[in-house]
Amino acid sequence: MNSDIxxxxxxxxxxxxxxxxxxxxxxxxxxxxxxxxxxxxxTCLAEVDRILAEIGTDKTRILSTQIWLADMADFAxxxxxxxxxxxxxxxxxxxTGEAKLAAPGYLVEVIVTAALK
Numbered sequence: 001m002n003s004d005i006x007x008x009x010x011x012x013x014x015x016x017x018x019x020x021x022x023x024x025x026x027x028x029x030x031x032x033x034x035x036x037x038x039x040x041x042x043t044c045l046a047e048v049d050r051i052l053a054e055i056g057t058d059k060t061r062i063l064s065t066q067i068w069l070a071d072m073a074d075f076a077x078x079x080x081x082x083x084x085x086x087x088x089x090x091x092x093x094x095x096t097g098e099a100k101l102a103a104p105g106y107l108v109e110v111i112v113t114a115a116l117k
Contacts, residue, residue: 008055017051019116023063024055026112033105037074041081044110057117060090066111067096078108 009016017026029047031040052058069078075096086092092112101109 006055008051017055019055022116024052024057024114024116026051026114028068028109028111030101030106030109033103035107037069037077037107038081040106040108041078041110042085044108045081045085048110048112052112052114055116057114059085059114060087061115061117062090062092062112063115064093064113065095067094068099068101068109068111069096070098070101070107072096072098074107 003021006019007015007017008019014027017024019025026048029044029051031043035043048062049059052061067078067082069075078096099109101107
């Protein structure tokens with residue numbers, strides 16, 4: 001039934017993704033502390049690709065993305081990686097802001113909502 005809620009990678013605190021009514025909400029993805037903003041962004045986006053593939057969709061189906069940076073001074077560096085990854089003609093609605101992330105070593109977090117196929 002289309003109204004069933006499907007949870008992927010469910011743990012005690014959260015799930016990697018929750019799918020409902022043709023939409024998937026992904027948990028925030030972070031990189032590896034100690035890496036550059038560019039490398040952390042690459043890791044975040046690779047995890048987004050992995051999760052989307054696991055639920056049977058892909059980045060051309062992303063509806064919206066929120067990107068949180070620990071420091072907005074890293075905006076251009078993050079965008080360089082984003083621009084190379086995001087499929088032209090399928091760019092989602094996007095917001096980017098600055099926030100104190102869960103741990104000091106995290107420099108970027110990517111949160112995606114996507115349509116299922």
